[in-house]
Amino acid sequence: xxxxxxxxxxxxxxxxxxxxxxxxxxxxxxxxxxxxxxxxxxxxxxxxxxxxxxxxxxxxxxxxxxxxxxxxxxxxxxxxxxxxxxxxxxxxxxxxxxxxxxxxxxxxxxxxxxxxxxxxxxxxxxxxxxxxxxxxxxxxxxxxxxxxxxxxxxxxxxxxxxxxxxxxxxxxxxxxxxxxxxxxxxxxxxxxxxxxxxxxxxxxxxxxxxxxxxxxxxxxxxxxxxxxxxxxxxxxxxxxxxxxxxxxxxxxxxxxxxxxxxxxxxxx
Numbered sequence: 001x002x003x004x005x006x007x008x009x010x011x012x013x014x015x016x017x018x019x020x021x022x023x024x025x026x027x028x029x030x031x032x033x034x035x036x037x038x039x040x041x042x043x044x045x046x047x048x049x050x051x052x053x054x055x056x057x058x059x060x061x062x063x064x065x066x067x068x069x070x071x072x073x074x075x076x077x078x079x080x081x082x083x084x085x086x087x088x089x090x091x092x093x094x095x096x097x098x099x100x101x102x103x104x105x106x107x108x109x110x111x112x113x114x115x116x117x118x119x120x121x122x123x124x125x126x127x128x129x130x131x132x133x134x135x136x137x138x139x140x141x142x143x144x145x146x147x148x149x150x151x152x153x154x155x156x157x158x159x160x161x162x163x164x165x166x167x168x169x170x171x172x173x174x175x176x177x178x179x180x181x182x183x184x185x186x187x188x189x190x191x192x193x194x195x196x197x198x199x200x201x202x203x204x205x206x207x208x209x210x211x212x213x214x215x216x217x218x219x220x221x222x223x224x225x226x227x228x229x230x231x232x233x234x235x236x237x238x239x240x241x242x243x244x245x246x247x248x249x250x251x252x253x254x255x256x257x258x259x260x261x262x263x264x265x266x267x268x
Contacts, residue, residue, distance in 0.1 A: 010113030016195025017215035058088025058157030069099035114243025130158025
């Protein structure tokens with residue numbers, strides 16, 4: 001793996017929920033998801049340059065098509081670094097893994113810059129909510145046990161805490177208690193990171209930063225009781241990690257991207 005220069009922090013890009021489609025003109029609530037994704041990539045390159053690692057946490061495709069995953073991988077080729085993909089509820093997990101392997105993006109654990117990055121699969125075939133199989137929880141426990149002194153980031157697609165949106169509450173991670181029982185045993189976990197909710201969250205729980213990242217397409221209204229979208233620009237999250245366990249992070253948006261959002265929809 002390409003390692004960063006030791007004189008600077010490790011730079012990690014988090015992308016989530018692009019909802020790409022086989023059809024190049026495919027839209028989600030009036031937004032062409034390929035165009036919005038490209039606008040985000042262009043903004044990353046303009047504002048930050050090259051990352052050292054890209055984490056992509058689900059709903060990479062809206063239609064689960066092989067073509068959508070290939071488009072995703074091809075667009076990420078502008079980044080000269082490792083990428084790692086995990087599935088969400090809209091993905092076909094098997095197809096995603098097949099294409100991810102072709103792009104060298106099927107990593108589930110990455111050691112880089114003095115940190116351990118762990119990607120979990122919280123997708124449940126045919127369901128919108130998330131759940132971590134016992135095998136996923138065992139994997140999490142195993143890899144955290146192997147490097148007890150190394151700061152860790154754990155990522156998944158579904159939110160493992162209440163984020164104050166009533167309509168999203170029942171489609172988050174169902175077995176969150178079991179997840180937290182593992183996390184709480186390993187104080188080296190500094191960050192839990194997810195997508196799915198198409199909005200930014202920044203919460204602290206027992207010293208762990210809980211972070212979500214906006215979608216690279218449409219955004220759900222923060223704090224809404226029912227399904228609602230708001231005309232915020234597509235976004236991403238940028239991290240800079242130091243080997244001592246400290247880090248900085250911020251959400252950025254492709255503010256130059258023009259779109260007309262259909263705010264009358266009752267779902268997506």
